[in-house]
Amino acid sequence: MSTTTTNPTRPVGDSVKRIDALEKVTGEALFADDLQFGPGLLFGRIVRSPHPHALIKHIDTSRALAMPGVKAVVTGADTPKQIGLYLKDRHIFCRERTRYVGDPVAGVVATSEEIAEAACKLVEVEYEVLEPVLDPLRGMAPDAPLIHPDLGNYEVPNFIFPKAGTNISNHFKIRKGDPDAAWALCDAIVEDEFRVPHVQHVPIEPHVAVAKMDQRGEITLWTSSQSPFAQRNLIAEALGLSQSSVRVIAPFVGGGFGCKAGVTMEALAVVMAQKVPGYAVKLRLTREEEFFTTFVRQGLIARTKIGATADGKIQAMQTEYFWDAGAYTEYGVNITRASGYSSTGPYEIPNVRADSYCVYTNHPVGGAFRGFGMPEIHWGIEQIVDMLAEAIGMDKAEFRLKNCIRTGSIIATGSTMHPVGLVECIKQATAAIHWGTEERASAPHKRRGKGLAIMWKAPAMPPNxxxxxxxxxxxxxxxxxxxxxxxxxxxxxxxxxxxxxxxxxxxxxxxxxxxxxxxxxxxxxxxxxxxxxxxxxxxxxxxxxxxxxxxxxxxxxxxxxxxxxxxxxxxxxxxxxxxxxxxxxxxxxxxxxxxxxxxxxxxxxxxxxxxxMPSYVTGLDPETGQGPRSVVHYTTGCQAVDLEVDTITGQVTILRIAAAFDVGKAINPDQVRAQIEGGAVQGASTALFEGFQLKNGKLANHSFVDYRIATSVDVPFEIIPIIIEVPQDDGPWGARGIGEHSMVPTAPAIANAVADAIGVRVLELPITAEKLYLALEAQADGMPV
Amino acid sequence: MTTHHITFTINGAQEEALVTSHITLLAFLRERLGLTGTKNGCATGECGACTVLLDGEPVNACLVLAAEIDGADVITIEGLAHDGELEPLQQAFIDHTGTQCGFCTPGILISARALLNRNPDPTEDDIKDALRGNLCRCTGYQRIINAVQDAAKAGG
Incomplete structure (x- = not known):
């Protein structure tokens, strides 16, 4: 609040206290599960597919319906139309086919959650089990089983390109310059493959939705939602209703990070409510369901080749992304697009080829997760750039300063970069951890290392x-x-x-x-x-x-x-x-x-x-990915990490993370810093701990015991948030976004610091102590790591 | 179904109720007493969102049966502020931006309250240790830790 008397734009630019803080510290803030519906409230539970890929041969709901307290049972027969934010590729309840373990097959409405759950066990489903696709590379193979045989008939917007007769729901391409010719000019070329497992958003509030249909057929949906209007629109379309006949009421959201965007389980509650007019039906996911039946962050296999000349200038980059999109692609097709047009990372590279494939698999459904593909692709980009700097023999910060985008740079889509403060972000973040100064580890068996990563991210959305x-x-x-x-x-x-x-x-x-x-x-x-x-x-x-x-x-x-x-x-x-x-x-x-x-x-x-509404975002050429203005703008930033690796246990201890982001204008500097800090910890959590253990499509670690996220004792490090302000021409007071960006560079910055500390490159997330321990053992045995 | 007659104190007020054997304290608070400030994040004792004080000790309300609170004193988040006056802890969470989405906040405030009750002058490590059972996905914890330290300095 230091600038309140001198700040000419006040209270814009002041660190005022959160407007919702009082409600939240008193327990008065209402979340969806807190709303009261009285004794007439009914409860829904879901019958889910136990198979990753199967045909439904027959469903018998009669025993469930006969159970005292059961009011209705719904199945795919009640949901004839398809739903989907971009590509309409799913039925609210499965019809002929189930495509992941957890796919909703039937819904039971009863007077209590216990009765609904018990009745779910009485719904008899006969399946014909099919061969599952458990890997996007397998999904790309010509002989792979087709997960969506009717893909060619699905409704889709004109910037998404599904390939009928395959498992590819989108293929985005960049063709810029001539990488094949450029390799010959390069003095160093690095090529590698990087992998990112599925992770989950883990909002502390699980998904909950309450739906009611009145006697006129009008729907009200109370839900924890990032997308009340998109839900209204998509649910209305899928049920053949007017948008004005669907009312969505969304109180405070207890954490979203993308998993409460678009339509997930809300539509299930609505369809169940349609069977019991006049009654509200509550569907509340258990924590176990939260892990694998809402959206998850997609898995990724990234293959990248990059080359530079001896002067340290990157000349060419070639990338293939194989997204493990799961059974349906609410957001996945657009994550594929966004990762394609941002595939160079924040670098000006004259010759670029990128192919980003969204591949159906029989895994949980991929959705938006804080960063929308950017944390996943920067995992590879920012490591391979480090590796190339090493190969050229340049300091890694200097190498980035030489190649990163600046105001007026021509980016991968051929668009011209708007005013950007990335250079300043790199300079300030590295200075904050005393980059270039060797510092001593805290014990003889520990090794100290420093690393950095830079990032960019644009809002990925329809142009309008x-x-x-x-x-x-x-x-x-x-x-x-x-x-x-x-x-x-x-x-x-x-x-x-x-x-x-x-x-x-x-x-x-x-x-x-x-x-x-x-x-x-x-x-x-x-x-x-x-x-x-x-x-x-x-x-x-x-x-x-x-x-x-x-x-x-x-x-x-x-x-x-x-x-x-x-x-x-x-x-x-x-x-x-x-x-x-x-x-x-x-x-x-x-x-x-x-x-x-x-x-x-x-x-x-x-x-x-x-x-x-932005009116200036242009389409991109479907063959080359080129266009005058591919996105509204990019937020850029840099994180620099200082850490220690315990060579006896393999455990990483982060000492400091300096994080600088160009937010254009900090409307509330304290809140910007809070985003930068929270994102760094969420990023560190995904870097060190998190990853789905999927076995034949079934998630093995679906509790907080088996799927660890960072706790208070895991963040002993100092976070140094740094705000850079190069104003955005189309932003209010010059502002651009910061929420997601803060976790984008964390994992590769940690990986780069680990490599600096012990000479081990981890190519697949997470960077567990076990992985580092085994790598150190191999290193001691003289094996390549 | 067996029922139990229980007498207990909730946020300073004496109450009694008939409860079934299997209803958890969490469900009892939220669904019977309408005290929805205590949150349901996992129902398996892993996230800490439902932390309440039971005779001064922090417990996960999802792991306690309502029948067990017979004769006990229960404090929930609704019991922290008195007569419109926030506790120093609550004020410190506002001042330090110790809350973002706010869903974990009631449980964390209760765990912090329990800590300051038994240790009015905690170290940073004491605070981290006291909050290790309370998951937060938004803040990164440091602002929460700073808020608890600040509240301790202000006399808890």
């Missing part, structure tokens, strides 16, 4: 994803901001209030943001994903507040008989710089102002509207 907002005054001049963007912990409501306050000229404390998000009342927002709210929703809030402000100033100008250009609103007062008149906003913003001599009134309740 829109936002809207309204800003209205109350009698006492307090302000209610209404948005469709969701508060998932990232601080979206706080920055919305700051922006409205700054644009209107009222104190932050006067502003409230409406919740829960209700599609019946709140203005449209595409989805709370892609780190796009501060930027896109922020633009809408700013426009709405400016609209309201203009109405107030027009009214005051007429009242005072002055030119509107001489008027301003400061601290809740309308003032004139010319006449030095001043009046409070109070009352006039609702009741208007009296005309002279009892001639009536002018003005009226002030309500401002604003919307924003």
């Amino acid at each position: 994803a829109g936002s809207s907002a309204s800003v209205r005054f109350n009698e006492d001049a307090t302000v209610t901001v209404s948005v469709g963007g969701q508060e998932i912990g990232q601080g979206a409501f706080t920055v919305a209030a700051q922006m409205a306050a700054a644009a209107l000229g009222v104190p932050y404390e006067w502003v409230r943001v409406e919740g829960p998000i209700d599609t019946q009342y709140n203005p449209y927002e595409w989805q709370t994903v892609a780190s796009r709210l501060t930027w896109s929703m922020g633009n809408a809030v700013m426009a709405a507040a400016k609209d309201a402000r203009r109405q107030v100033l027009d009214l005051a100008a007429e009242h005072w008989g002055e030119d509107v250009d001489h008027l301003d609103i400061k601290d809740g007062m309308v003032i004139s710089y010319r006449s030095e008149e001043a009046m409070p906003l109070k009352k006039m913003v609702v009741y208007g102002l009296p005309k002279p001599a009892g001639q009536g009134w002018r003005g009226g309740p002030i309500i401002g509207h604003g919307s924003f």
Whole structure:
């Protein structure tokens, strides 16, 4: 709060406290499972496929239906139309075929969770088990079993390219320059394969949805959701309803990270509710279900070749991505696209070839996860760049500074880079860990190492994803901001209030943001994903507040008989710089102002509207991936890691992570730092601990005991957050997103520091103590590592 | 179904209830008493989101049967603030941005309360150790640790 008196854009740029903090520390903040529905509430449970790939030959629900307390049983027969955010490739309940262990086959509605669960065991399903596809490379093979034989008939937008008759749901290509010719020029070429396992988002709040259909057939859905509007749209389309007949009410989200975006289990609750008109049906996933029946982060096999000339300039890069997308691809097809056009990482490389394949497998369904493909691809990019720097014999920070994108660089899609502060990020992050200075390990059996990784990420979304907002005054001049963007912990409501306050000229404390998000009342927002709210929703809030402000100033100008250009609103007062008149906003913003001599009134309740949609994102050529503006913008950054490896146990102890990101403008610097810190720890957790153990498509580690995430004792390290601000031309006050970016470079930065410490390159995540121990053993035996 | 008549104190108020043998304290608090501040994150004692104080000790409410609280004193997140006044711990979580999505926050505040009750001047390691059973996926923990230290300095 240090700058409140001098900051000209206040409260934008001030570290005000979170607008939702009081509710959250008192237990008063309501989450979806906290909403009360009374004794008439029914409960749903799901019958799930035990096989990774099977045909459903027959379902008999009669025994389940006969059980006392059971109200309804639904199956795929109740869901004829397909659903999907991009590629409509799934039925809400399976019809002829199941495609992963956990695929919903039937749903039981009963008077209690216990009865519903017991009745699920009475639903008899006869399967014909098919050969599963358990690896994307196998899925690409011409003789692989087809998981979606009807792929060629699915509805799909024009920037996704499924290949009928294969398991490939999207193939994105970059063809820039001539890599084949460029290899001959290179003095060093490095080639390797990098692997990333599936991981799960692990929000502490599991998915929960309550659905109700009234006697008119209108649906209300209360759910923990990042995407109330997308859910309304997709569920309405899949059920043949008008969007106005589906109302989604979404209170605070207890952690999302992407797994509560798009449509997952919510549609199951809606279909079950359709069978019991007038009753609300609650479906709450168990923690076990949370691990493998909602979205997971896709697995990845990345093959990369990169070469540079002796002067340290990268000349060519060639990449193949094989995404283990799982049984369906809500987001996977677009992750494939985003990873393709960002496949060079934040480097200017003249010759690029990239092929990114989204491959169906009989694994859990891949979805969006904080970073949307970027943590996965940077795992390989940032290690191979390190390896190339070694091969050329250059300092790794210097090598990156020589090759990284700068303002005006031509990126992989042929687009021109907007103003960017990546160079400054690299310089400041490395300086913060004393890059280039050898430091001593804390014990003789420990080795100290330093590493860095840089990153870029653009919001990956349809080119026309829109936002809207309204800003209205109350009698006492307090302000209610209404948005469709969701508060998932990232601080979206706080920055919305700051922006409205700054644009209107009222104190932050006067502003409230409406919740829960209700599609019946709140203005449209595409989805709370892609780190796009501060930027896109922020633009809408700013426009709405400016609209309201203009109405107030027009009214005051007429009242005072002055030119509107001489008027301003400061601290809740309308003032004139010319006449030095001043009046409070109070009352006039609702009741208007009296005309002279009892001639009536002018003005009226002030309500401002604003919307924003980028209109400048161009399509990319389907054969070359080239286009003038592939994305709205990129956020860039750098993490530098200082760590120790215990050579007896293989255990990694991180000492420091310095993390610098160019956020354009920090609307709330403290919240930006909180994102940078939280992302570094989530990134470190995926780097050191996390990974699915899938055996024949079945997840073996589906509890917090077997799937470890970082706890309070795992983060003994210092995090040094650094904010760089090179303004974004299309962002409110110059802001761009930061939520996801903060975990993108963490895993490769740690891997690079481990390599620096002990000379071991880990090519497959996670970097477990066991892996390092075995590598050190092999190293001691003189084996290559 | 066997039922039990239980008498207990909840957030300072004496209450009694008839409960079935199998209902957990978590379900009893959330569904019978409407105290939804205590969260259900895993129902298997692994995440700490349902931590409450049972006779001053932090327990996972999902692993305690409601029948077991007969004669006991239970404090939930709703019992921390008094007469509209936040506890120093709660204020410190606001000041340090110790909360993001907020779902783990009630359990963490209760674990921290238990720590400060038994150790008013904890070291950083004491705090980490006291919170190791409370998972948080958003904050990265450091701000939470700083908040608890700050609250301890402010007299808990």
